[in-house]
Amino acid sequence: MPLRGSGDTSGAELLPALFPVPDPATPAPARRAPAGPDDQTRPDPIATDSTAPAVPGDPAGRARRVAAEEAGKQLVFFGAETAEPTLADLAGLLAGPAEVVRMGGTARVSVVVDAAWRVHVLVAELAQRGVAASWEPTEDERHAVRTAYARTLKPLAAAWLRGEAKRPPTNFHLNGRRLRLWLAAAGTPEPSGFLLRLGPADEECRDPVGRALVAVGLAGDLVTAEAGGPGYLITGRRRLRRLAELVGDRPAAAPENAWPTRLP
Template sequence: MHQLSFFSADLTPPQRADLGGVLAAHGQLARGELGCRLSILLDHPWRAHALQREFRVRDVDTESPAAAEGGEVLLRSKRLTDLEDLASTWTRGAVKSVPAGLSAGPGLLRCWLIAAGRPEEGGYVLGLDPRAPDTHEPLAGVLARAGVAGVLVGPRAGGPGLRIIGHRRRTRLAELIGTPPPEAPAGAFPDVDY
């Protein structure tokens, strides 16, 4: 029988900082006169719809997901001054950077997994931003501190990403991220036998 963790994304209040999970993946921030915009190019429409819900519960309005080349989907927030805190913690100058002291809370992990998580035989991979290689090692440390240590994998192994293997780590990840969104296809979220 499965018992939810008290630290599950299903049980913790959503916070705007959780959207850092989109940046842990390959999301981008753009600053402008009217505020900041968070955007990400996703490989499947289900990810766009699920992330749109995650944005909405954190009071961040989005534009309608837009089809891009190759069947990808672009999800963008509206320009908001409310995203300035997220932008300032995730950038140094114009470069994406992992915030000092970042912890992988359930909401952040959920957003990251929806944006760039994928199952693979015997494990699960959380995708990383190929344009921000300096974020890879710090994000590996963030995951390890959350009890979900992963191994860095490069492009030859389907990365960049953090591969999470082992029953205990996959169980911990599944507990933290909570219930799969209704749009997610079967097997898209960590499947752990309890």
């Protein structure tokens, strides 16, 4: 019998056991975006605190900058940690290999993933958005993750489907929350960078998705199926740092080498 669940890993029907089940404790609360449209990060509470102690021989305030780094990472405008999760974030899955189908006045999103940890992360992310999910093993030893059919997903299907074909809407864009879902479903570390995989038959999506990556500072090289894709390979220290900032901290279920690291 296929394994199924609704996002609660503490129930009798467990997630795939190929990776340790993460602690289902209450997730950290989402943090709001900076108030001003020109702000790229939140103000540094230590660097702006005139009472913070100075260190002799450090007129530039190096000690305060170090203390700020130790106190916590700054948030990036449009990053995954700057706003509440919403159903619109599922567009990030559709930018990758996910599919959306309609049934009557409802719709469902599904994606096949190659590792059990991805199931854990996606089910938790979907639950944060009020979406029930189920999963089952596939014949090729992967995992199919599916949302329930829901009326709330109908607008997503209407925006992305042209008949039965998937195509990004004209106003499609990426942000940290959408990239986080895409990476959780189909992001793969490579020796030269990070590969964000696309659907094998989604040729009409490739150019719009590529432009959306460029718009958030993640211009990537399109990798063909023959070369290990299809997908966009993000390379370069600056772009990889940007990717890590946008997608946020590594989920508890993800292996360390499977998630981009925030570089200094």
